[in-house]
Amino acid sequence: MILAWLCYYDGLIAIAAVAAGIISAHWELTAPFFGFQLVLIGLVFAVLALLSGMIALPMTYFSPQRRAGFSRARIGVLLALIIFLPLAFVGWKTKDYPLINDITTDTQKPPVFVKANEYQPKRGRDLSYNPQLAAIQNGSPAYQGLAPLKMDEPPDQVFKKVAILAGEIPSWQITRNDPQNRTLEGVATSGLFKFKDDFIIEVRPADGGGSLIEMRSKSRDGKGDLGANYHRIVSFLSIVKAGPQTPVPGAAQVQP
16 A cells, blocks of 8 residues: 555654764764754654554555555554654643744843854854844743842852853853953853854842843754753753852863
C-alpha cells in the first residue's frame, strides 16, 4: 500500500534529519541555526508520517489484502512519534514566550553592548536595543516577574561578586571585565545546538543606597529564543542572590 510506504519513508527521513541536525550542530560541523533547521525539516516529515499513518494503519490492519503494509506503517508511526512528541512538548512548554530574542531587566535603559561587536559572526550586526521590543516584553505575561536584582552592598562590592560568579559558569566565556564601569560582557553557549548568545551585566547604584544588577541577553540567531535568554537572566540573578556559596562547577574561559 502506497500510504504505508509513505509513512515508513517519511518516518525514516524524520529520524535522519533530526539526528543530522543535532549531531552536526552539537559537534560544530555546521552552523547552529542550520542544524536547528534540519530538526524542523525532520518535524515536518514526522507530521507527514503521522498523517499518512493514521490512514494506513487501519486500512492495512483490517484488510487482509493490505496486511503486508501494516508493519511498515507501524514502524513509520513509531519513528514519527519519537520525533514529534518531544518537539511538541518543547513547543507547548515555550508557547507563552513571544517571538523576540533580546531580553533585558531594564527596557527603558538597557545595558549597551560594546565588546560583543567584535565577536559577531556577521560584520556590522546591529546590537542596539530595538524600542519595539520593550512593548512586547512588558506586555507578555511570561516576563512579568523580570526585574533587576536589588542588593544592599555597595556597587563595587557587588560587581566583584558578580564577576566571580559569572566566571564560574562553564558555558559562559567572559569577553569584557570592566571594574571601572562595573560592566561584564560575555558569550553563552547552549548545550545541544551550541547556539551563542551575547550577554551583558551592569551593576548600578540604587536609589537610596545599595546596588541594582541589570542584565541583558541577546541571541545571535533566529527571531525567537524559546525563553532561553529570560531563563539565563533569572538563573544568574538567583545565583547572585544565593551568594558565593552556591556550587557552580567548572570555569569559564576568558577571551583576550
